[in-house]
Amino acid sequence: MGKRSNEPFLWMLFSAGGVAAALLIPIHLFLFGLAFPLGWLEAPGYDTLLALARHPVTRLYLFVLCSLGLFHWAHRFRYTLYDGLQIKHLNEIINTLCYGGAILGTVVAAYLILRIP
Amino acid sequence: MAEAITLEVTRYHPERDEEPSLQSDEVPLRKEWVVLDALNYVKDKVDGTLSFRWSCRMGICGSCGMMVNGAPKLTCATFLSDYAPGPVRIAPLDNFPVIRDLVVDISDFLIKLSRAKPWLIRKREKPLSEGEYLQTADELDTYKQFSMCINCMLCYAACPVYGLDPLFSGPAAIALAQRYNLDSRDEGSNQRLDILSHSDGIWGCTFVGECTEVCPKNVDPAGAIQQYKLTATKEWMKSFLMPWGGGE
Amino acid sequence: MSSSIQHPPRSYRRRVSTYWWLGRWPYLKFILRELSSISVTWFVVQTLLQISALSRGPTQYMEFEAWLRRPIVLSLNAVSFFFIVFHAVTWFNLAPKAMAIRVGGKRVPSLLIAAPNYLAWLVASVAVAWIVLRG
Numbered sequence: 135m136g137k138r139s140n141e142p143f144l145w146m147l148f149s150a151g152g153v154a155a156a157l158l159i160p161i162h163l164f165l166f167g168l169a170f171p172l173g174w175l176e177a178p179g180y181d182t183l184l185a186l187a188r189h190p191v192t193r194l195y196l197f198v199l200c201s202l203g204l205f206h207w208a209h210r211f212r213y214t215l216y217d218g219l220q221i222k223h224l225n226e227i228i229n230t231l232c233y234g235g236a237i238l239g240t241v242v243a244a245y246l247i248l249r250i251p
Numbered sequence: 252m253a254e255a256i257t258l259e260v261t262r263y264h265p266e267r268d269e270e271p272s273l274q275s276d277e278v279p280l281r282k283e284w285v286v287l288d289a290l291n292y293v294k295d296k297v298d299g300t301l302s303f304r305w306s307c308r309m310g311i312c313g314s315c316g317m318m319v320n321g322a323p324k325l326t327c328a329t330f331l332s333d334y335a336p337g338p339v340r341i342a343p344l345d346n347f348p349v350i351r352d353l354v355v356d357i358s359d360f361l362i363k364l365s366r367a368k369p370w371l372i373r374k375r376e377k378p379l380s381e382g383e384y385l386q387t388a389d390e391l392d393t394y395k396q397f398s399m400c401i402n403c404m405l406c407y408a409a410c411p412v413y414g415l416d417p418l419f420s421g422p423a424a425i426a427l428a429q430r431y432n433l434d435s436r437d438e439g440s441n442q443r444l445d446i447l448s449h450s451d452g453i454w455g456c457t458f459v460g461e462c463t464e465v466c467p468k469n470v471d472p473a474g475a476i477q478q479y480k481l482t483a484t485k486e487w488m489k490s491f492l493m494p495w496g497g498g499e
Numbered sequence: 500m501s502s503s504i505q506h507p508p509r510s511y512r513r514r515v516s517t518y519w520w521l522g523r524w525p526y527l528k529f530i531l532r533e534l535s536s537i538s539v540t541w542f543v544v545q546t547l548l549q550i551s552a553l554s555r556g557p558t559q560y561m562e563f564e565a566w567l568r569r570p571i572v573l574s575l576n577a578v579s580f581f582f583i584v585f586h587a588v589t590w591f592n593l594a595p596k597a598m599a600i601r602v603g604g605k606r607v608p609s610l611l612i613a614a615p616n617y618l619a620w621l622v623a624s625v626a627v628a629w630i631v632l633r634g
Contacts, residue, residue: 141454142487145480155539156587161624163542163583165631166549167576171567178631180557186630187553200546203539210536213457217415218530220517239543246550265509321523348510356510393601411526414515458593459529477597 144209144233151206154199184250193247200243201236208232256280256331257338258289260301263349271349273340274298280335286326287315290341290353303353310467313403317353318342323408323465346407346414360404363420366446367428372439390435397430397475399468406462406472412455419455420447422462422472429475432482448483456480535586538579545576591616 170177178186186192212232216222255277263271276297278289287305294301305315308327315326320340331339347355371384406422407413413421428447432440447453456476463473516522520530552563566572595612 139448139450139454141450142448142480142484143491145454146484146488151539152586152590155583156590157620157623158627159539159542159583160580160587160620161627162546163576163580165628167542167545167567168573168580171564171573171576175632177564180553180560183560184553187550196546196550200543203543207536207540207543210533214530214533214536217411217457218520218533220415220515222416239540239547243543243547246547246554250550250554263511265511268511271511345513346515348512350510392606411515411519414519457529457533459526460593461525461529463596464525471596474596474599477593478599481597 144205147202147205148209151202151204151209154202155206158199159203187250193250197243197247200247201240204236204239204243205233208236254280254335256289256335258293259338259340260290260293260353261340261342261349262301262352263343265351271342275338278331280331280337282332284331286317286319286324286329286331286334286339286341289331289339290326301353302351311401313401316344316403316405316408318345318408323405325403325405325467328467344404344408346410347404357404359417360402360407360421360423363424364402364427367420367424368439368443368446369424369427369431371431371434371437372442373436374438384436386435393435394430394433397426397433397470400427400430400470400472401468403467405465405467406470409461409465411459411461412457416451416455418451420452422476423470425453425456425479426470426472426475429479432479444483444486447479448486453479453483531582532585532589535582538582539586541575541579542583587620591620 165175169175187196209232212228215228215232216225221228256279258276258278259273260276261271262268262274276293278292278297281288285308287308290301290303290305294303303315303317305327306312308315310325310328313325316323317326318324318341319326319329320334321342323344326341341353343349343353343355347357347359350356377384400423402423404423410419410422413419425447428443431437432443453476456473458473458477460473463471466472520526549563552560567576591613594616595609598612600607600612
């Protein structure tokens with residue numbers, strides 16, 4: 135019996151995050167990062183956005199997108215550090231940094247999203 | 252003999268050299284010649300001390316794999332004229348220890364291959380008198396692609412993860428494990444899962460995908476590994492949701 | 500070294516260069532694909548800043564919008580957008596490899612698995628754009 139690793143669970147989070155990021159982040163980033171600031175499209179007003187963000191479905195959507203995105207990053211960045219810089223011997227520090235970051239980010243996201251008035 | 256091309260062959264003599272060096276040789280550039288023909292020309296006519304492996308010269312034995320201009324190739328299936336005007340650099344396969352000249356030590360691959368148990372496993376072997384294990388054409392088709400592997404190890408030479416972490420099981424071994432897992436006659440997928448689902452098995456793979464690109468037999472080891480990750484994740488979920496049952 | 504393995508007297512082992520991923524285009528493409536995850540994190544951070552500004556009031560949100568118009572932030576978002584699209588395309592193209600779907604005993608061609616991914620991408624993008632813009 136090999137050691138029971140938690141890799142399948144982390145890989146599942148990575149894959150789910152990869153799908154969410156691929157499907158949804160391009161349009162989000164295009165609208166809020168490029169089209170609105172550059173004036174290509176008219177940005178929705180403050181009240182409209184707040185009404186949208188406050189809706190429970192939007193809150194859940196934003197939370198899932200942010201959290202999964204961070205776990206997707208943690209997985210890829212961990213292996214990029216292992217292989218790209220050849221520092222796999224530092225794996226405990228790297229794992230703490232990557233997954234700790236993703237967990238912290240998830241908690242912060244939950245706090246900020248719950249706080250929307 | 253009109254044209255010639257320069258070969259830059261890596262030489263290494265274990266009792267004399269600290270590290271490999273390059274040797275340049277002129278060989279005829281013939282339209283029908285493959286790189287292996289050029290190496291044989293060097294050995295026969297120029298320098299008989301050159302060592303390299305080859306056998307069938309028709310892409311079946313898998314022994315003539317080398318780095319040609321930095322890419323892993325079967326030298327029997329790589330035309331010399333594709334590299335004109337040259338020079339053509341020929342080096343031993345990457346990621347393996349070099350024994351001499353173009354010959355590498357393949358023991359690590361053989362250990363990993365046998366660990367993946369690439370043979371039919373039955374819970375109970377039925378006696379010969381009960382006849383053979385039958386299989387339909389569709390059942391054969393399920394794993395056929397993965398069974399085309401000739402153990403040439405080009406995928407290991409192309410895999411940066413294997414180069415960096417020699418504990419990684421590597422592309423061909425996992426693809427062959429998958430070949431038997433998908434075989435309708437096999438009952439050993441649990442045994443293989445235990446071996447391959449720990450962190451040195453499939454999880455080291457970051458899906459660079461070059462193993463599939465360099466494979467001369469279109470085996471698609473990268474695909475096999477990702478499919479295996481999916482299977483291992485499903486099994487993990489089963490054991491997580493039903494810790495008391497499953498297993499069989 | 501395990502003594503059960505018989506090694507020849509001496510063999511030469513080449514160390515992999517730290518910059519192996521610069522050596523060949525497929526390796527560089529791979530590293531760029533993996534680094535796209537940094538853009539994902541940048542997007543998450545920016546979105547959380549946006550949510551925070553939205554919660555704090557209209558003035559703060561206007562400040563956030565002004566911050567988004569700064570050339571440095573715009574350039575970061577342009578680069579991130581490029582990487583995210585690269586991530587999406589590579590992700591959708593590689594997904595069929597992980598899923599060997601068989602229908603009626605035959606493997607479904609990769610294109611038939613990849614095509615619905617692109618369709619889903621289009622539908623999701625249109626849906627998000629419609630929800631954000633209709634107000």
